[in-house]
Amino acid sequence: MGPLGAQLAVIGALTLLAWAAGPDPIPLSPEKASIFADLTPAELRAVRDFLTSRPELDLQPNQGGSLGGSLARNSLFLVELLAPKKSQALRYLDLGGRPPRRRARVVVFFGAGPEPNVTEYVVGPLPRPTFYRPSGRPVAYTARPMARLELEFLNRRLVDLLEPLKVFLKDVSGFSLDSNCGQRCLTFTEVAPRGLASGERRTWLMLQRDVEGFFLHPVGLEVLVDHHQLDPRLWVVQRVWYSGQYFASPTELAERYARGMVSVVRLPPHPEESLFSTFVPRGDFASGPPTDQPGAKVCEPSGPRYALYGNHLAYSGWSLAFRLRSSTGLQLFDVRFNGGRVAYEVSVQEAIAFYGGSSPAAMQTKYIDVGWGMGSLSHELAPGIDCPEVATFVDAYHYYDADGPVRYPRALCLFELPTGVPLRRHFDNDFQGGSNFYGGLEGHALVLRSSSTVYNYDYIWDFLLYPNGVMEARVHATGYVHASFYTPEGDRYGSRIQAHLLGNLHTHLVHFKVDLDVAGPGNSFETMDLAFENISLPWEPSQRLVQPYLDRQPRSRERQAAFPFGKPLPRYLMFLNPTQKNRWGHQRSYRLQPNSHASRVLPRGWKEENGVSWSRYHLAVTRHHENEDTSSSLYVQNDPWQPTVSFENFLRNDESIENEDLVAWLTVGFLHIPHAEDVPNTATPGNMVGFYLRPFNFFDEDPSVASRRTVIVRPDPPESKEGVRIQRWGPVAPQVCMSQEPFSYNGTYWEE
Numbered sequence: 001m002g003p004l005g006a007q008l009a010v011i012g013a014l015t016l017l018a019w020a021a022g023p024d025p026i027p028l029s030p031e032k033a034s035i036f037a038d039l040t041p042a043e044l045r046a047v048r049d050f051l052t053s054r055p056e057l058d059l060q061p062n063q064g065g066s067l068g069g070s071l072a073r074n075s076l077f078l079v080e081l082l083a084p085k086k087s088q089a090l091r092y093l094d095l096g097g098r099p100p101r102r103r104a105r106v107v108v109f110f111g112a113g114p115e116p117n118v119t120e121y122v123v124g125p126l127p128r129p130t131f132y133r134p135s136g137r138p139v140a141y142t143a144r145p146m147a148r149l150e151l152e153f154l155n156r157r158l159v160d161l162l163e164p165l166k167v168f169l170k171d172v173s174g175f176s177l178d179s180n181c182g183q184r185c186l187t188f189t190e191v192a193p194r195g196l197a198s199g200e201r202r203t204w205l206m207l208q209r210d211v212e213g214f215f216l217h218p219v220g221l222e223v224l225v226d227h228h229q230l231d232p233r234l235w236v237v238q239r240v241w242y243s244g245q246y247f248a249s250p251t252e253l254a255e256r257y258a259r260g261m262v263s264v265v266r267l268p269p270h271p272e273e274s275l276f277s278t279f280v281p282r283g284d285f286a287s288g289p290p291t292d293q294p295g296a297k298v299c300e301p302s303g304p305r306y307a308l309y310g311n312h313l314a315y316s317g318w319s320l321a322f323r324l325r326s327s328t329g330l331q332l333f334d335v336r337f338n339g340g341r342v343a344y345e346v347s348v349q350e351a352i353a354f355y356g357g358s359s360p361a362a363m364q365t366k367y368i369d370v371g372w373g374m375g376s377l378s379h380e381l382a383p384g385i386d387c388p389e390v391a392t393f394v395d396a397y398h399y400y401d402a403d404g405p406v407r408y409p410r411a412l413c414l415f416e417l418p419t420g421v422p423l424r425r426h427f428d429n430d431f432q433g434g435s436n437f438y439g440g441l442e443g444h445a446l447v448l449r450s451s452s453t454v455y456n457y458d459y460i461w462d463f464l465l466y467p468n469g470v471m472e473a474r475v476h477a478t479g480y481v482h483a484s485f486y487t488p489e490g491d492r493y494g495s496r497i498q499a500h501l502l503g504n505l506h507t508h509l510v511h512f513k514v515d516l517d518v519a520g521p522g523n524s525f526e527t528m529d530l531a532f533e534n535i536s537l538p539w540e541p542s543q544r545l546v547q548p549y550l551d552r553q554p555r556s557r558e559r560q561a562a563f564p565f566g567k568p569l570p571r572y573l574m575f576l577n578p579t580q581k582n583r584w585g586h587q588r589s590y591r592l593q594p595n596s597h598a599s600r601v602l603p604r605g606w607k608e609e610n611g612v613s614w615s616r617y618h619l620a621v622t623r624h625h626e627n628e629d630t631s632s633s634l635y636v637q638n639d640p641w642q643p644t645v646s647f648e649n650f651l652r653n654d655e656s657i658e659n660e661d662l663v664a665w666l667t668v669g670f671l672h673i674p675h676a677e678d679v680p681n682t683a684t685p686g687n688m689v690g691f692y693l694r695p696f697n698f699f700d701e702d703p704s705v706a707s708r709r710t711v712i713v714r715p716d717p718p719e720s721k722e723g724v725r726i727q728r729w730g731p732v733a734p735q736v737c738m739s740q741e742p743f744s745y746n747g748t749y750w751e752e
């Protein structure tokens with residue numbers, strides 16, 4: 001090992017010691033974290049093999065070769081870890097003993113029987129299953145998520161159904177659905193929900209030119225296809241819309257077009273000069289240095305300062321377990337700081353986007369993304385773009401609409417980020433042209449990231465850990481907007497963003513579950529804000545003084561802790577441990593601080609709104625129940641009218657939430673009115689929402705004082721020659737990717 005290597009090893013050892021320090025050093029161990037780890041490929045296969053060997057289930061492959069499959073067959077749609085019950089997990093985590101048995105949650109599509117349905121099962125114990133038993137009531141078959149097979153049937157059936165429009169489509173778009181369409185093919189976007197009431201499965205499809213960024217190339221034709229039958233030959237078109245006009249069938253449109261009775265919008269020929277929907281660079285900045293050079297980069301002068309072992313993570317006082325749940329996405333467990341538990345679970349529950357428009361497809365779009373496999377859509381992250389080059393990348397395996405585990409390379413990444421702003425600093429002015437001291441601590445955060453590409457949109461999910469006990473959750477939105485064919489009536493619902501394109505307004509909402517365990521499971525919830533008092537001045541009683549005081553509102557029942565949109569949310573949302581105090585006599589607390597511009601997507605109780613009743617509230621705090629695990633489900637997208645999970649029911653019994661195990665359910669989001677700059681894509685700056693979890697009297701002082709990266713500069717006594725004394729506690733890092741200049745700080749200012 002060379003001198004540099006030796007130095008790195010020393011720094012590594014120092015970092016390890018830093019984790020072990022602290023008042024209550026029982027961080028989560030990698031071994032214990034593993035009870036939350038996603039199923040391994042071997043476990044996924046074991047579940048599949050166990051179930052496919054049961055003749056009574058009669059499971060057939062999902063993909064069944066090239067259209068060999070049938071929708072009227074039974075298949076294994078989803079296999080994922082069923083996280084252990086909290087009571088069992090805590091017993092193991094806190095008291096030791098045997099780990100809870102590993103089990104799988106399985107979703108089976110029963111299409112073959114007389115009463116097609118979707119049934120969920122619990123399968124265990126892993127890795128060698130011996131039992132399976134149903135969990136919950138079977139779900140209507142029409143509520144199931146779309147599978148690839150059904151989409152493939154839809155593709156094929158559409159060619160037949162739109163046969164009468166062959167000439168019409170060629171004339172207006174220059175593109176076709178023919179098998180020999182070459183570079184001029186049409187494709188479509190299917191919107192959801194699929195109908196107007198429970199039990200329906202009829203979808204508006206929006207036809208588009210199949211070019212790069214096809215989402216932005218609607219040709220003006222939308223068709224309503226009823227595909228509730230399991231035999232695709234029985235699927236029919238119920239309605240047709242073309243550029244503002246409705247028709248009963250493709251034939252009617254074709255006939256009226258042939259008679260010259262349809263006003264058409266002929267699209268410009270393709271390829272256009274420059275295709276607006278691609279990422280290919282065009283134009284130039286009017287000023288600035290050349291932009292083809294690499295920009296600033298994240299760099300780790302002495303290697304990573306975090307420890308990743310399996311699904312266990314440790315960094316600057318933090319330890320936690322994580323997984324990437326196929327149904328919903330990132331999920332953290334047993335989040336501890338300096339050994340003290342802050343939260344048992346922090347996870348993404350759902351992401352929705354509800355639209356407005358004048359074309360039927362836009363009017364009908366209410367995307368509820370878990371129903372599209374949001375957690376499983378964790379496609380590869382690119383080093384240097386999606387995550388810094390130095391990040392650690394982790395693969396994921398999902399069993400979702402597949403016949404075995406599917407590997408998603410680099411589905412997760414982990415990296416330490418210089419925040420670009422000091423965690424703290426002070427210039428202590430001596431008011432005589434110099435300072436008494438300067439002190440500063442670099443700002444850093446550890447980021448755990450994944451993304452989900454739900455068709456056109458890309459969500460970037462982050463959890464950030466700061467060394468002062470603050471955790472942040474955030475989501476950035478990017479990718480293509482869901483846009484529709486421009487007609488003048490569309491102006492009311494968004495912006496025209498290309499000649500034939502309307503960017504439709506929509507609201508993005510994201511639901512998070514934060515199961516806080518602030519220094520233990522028994523917590524209470526309180527809000528704080530300021531109120532004004534009007535008192536007579538103590539030292540001049542004839543005068544009045546109006547000033548703010550702390551208005552504390554303990555919230556003892558669930559209804560008092562549910563904050564509907566439309567009313568202001570108190571600014572301090574405190575989760576406190578009533579039995580533990582910090583040194584200053586305060587109940588140890590964590591504060592939930594949302595970062596959101598959310599509002600409701602529909603009036604309360606209106607049809608589809610019932611499927612997303614969580615979206616009524618900025619925040620709702622409930623008592624923890626094992627059977628209130630998630631606020632949404634795979635089935636809400638295709639049946640929001642009679643949802644299998646109703647969040648409103650979590651609040652209905654208005655339980656006491658004093659000194660109980662509490663769960664905070666937080667809705668964040670923003671209104672998106674698309675604009676020309678959403679072409680080619682929605683950009684991340686400004687499109688970020690989330691929340692912070694911040695210690696509030698949880699510690700006796702800011703725990704980041706344990707960091708050894710602080711620098712203090714003091715002026716030396718006048719007789720000394722150096723002028724300043726620089727104090728630092730960290731090892732002097734090698735000069736890799738750092739300034740060649742040694743650290744300097746002058747600390748004086750002068751007139752010139």
Ligand SMILES: *[C@@H]1O[C@H](CO)[C@@H](O)[C@H](O)[C@H]1NC(C)=O
Pocket residue numbers: 110112113114115116117118119138
């Ligand atoms: C669901 O389908 C299975 C398999 O066909 C069948 O045994 C069961 O009775 C069905 N359940 C309901 C509630 O329809």
Ligand SMILES: *[C@@H]1O[C@H](CO)[C@@H](O)[C@H](O)[C@H]1NC(C)=O
Pocket residue numbers: 534544546
């Ligand atoms: C404060 O109290 C005084 C005396 O009652 C009253 O005259 C004054 O209007 C009050 N001011 C405010 C801002 O409430």
Ligand SMILES: *[C@@H]1O[C@H](CO)[C@@H](O)[C@H](O)[C@H]1NC(C)=O
Pocket residue numbers: 722723724745746747748
């Ligand atoms: C700070 O800058 C002033 C003016 O250039 C110089 O006289 C002084 O020596 C500097 N002090 C240190 C500590 O470098």
Ligand SMILES: [Cu+2]
Pocket residue numbers: 477481506508672682
């Ligand atoms: Cu948007």
